[in-house]
Amino acid sequence: MEEKIKKLDEATTAAQLALLDAESKLAAASNALEAAKSRLKQLSPEAQQNIQFNDTELPDLISAKMEAESECENARKRYETNEKYLMIIREKHATNC
Numbered sequence: 001m002e003e004k005i006k007k008l009d010e011a012t013t014a015a016q017l018a019l020l021d022a023e024s025k026l027a028a029a030s031n032a033l034e035a036a037k038s039r040l041k042q043l044s045p046e047a048q049q050n051i052q053f054n055d056t057e058l059p060d061l062i063s064a065k066m067e068a069e070s071e072c073e074n075a076r077k078r079y080e081t082n083e084k085y086l087m088i089i090r091e092k093h094a095t096n097c
Contacts, residue, residue: 012082021075022071022074022075025068026069026072029065036056
């Protein structure tokens with residue numbers, strides 16, 4: 001049982017690190033998208049009318065943010081699931097000892 005707890009604890013720690021990394025990537029993607037939007041808003045009204053959406057970096061930045069959101073959500077679920085099972089196993093182990 002101790003070995004099982006140790007392995008799950010290691011997996012939970014790894015999942016937590018992956019979550020922190022995913023949150024960092026999401027923040028970076030969000031910041032890049034907001035910066036691009038801000039640059040577009042600073043263009044003259046005439047330039048804004050003439051620019052095409054696909055001529056900007058917005059499609060790539062939106063895609064990157066969506067991927068980062070998905071990665072972050074998956075990492076969060078993995079961490080929460082591992083944490084939940086770790087607590088359950090520790091409780092069972094404590095009552096059996």
